[in-house]
Amino acid sequence: MLKKLIAPLQKILLQKKLCPACTSDLTIIKDRKPKRNDTEIVTCRCGRIFIYDKDLDLYRRALLDEIE
Numbered sequence: 049m050l051k052k053l054i055a056p057l058q059k060i061l062l063q064k065k066l067c068p069a070c071t072s073d074l075t076i077i078k079d080r081k082p083k084r085n086d087t088e089i090v091t092c093r094c095g096r097i098f099i100y101d102k103d104l105d106l107y108r109r110a111l112l113d114e115i116e
Contacts, residue, residue: 062098062107070094074107089115 058068065074072093079091086102089110097110 065107067092067094067096067098069096074098074100083114 061068061071066072067074070092074090074092077090077092080100081089083089083099088100088102090098090100090107092098097115098107099110099114100107
């Protein structure tokens, strides 16, 4: 039940390009590693890892197999 309350808030924060954990701005983070097909791996200062899709201009949480 708690997940049903938190998930929409996290989605809104990601749409605003903010980290759901520490609410820092993901657009100004300098720890970016280019991946493939217009995507980047972005590591927030709190340690969470996100995937940025340049075509869609969208951030999302990285899966375990995408990190390696």
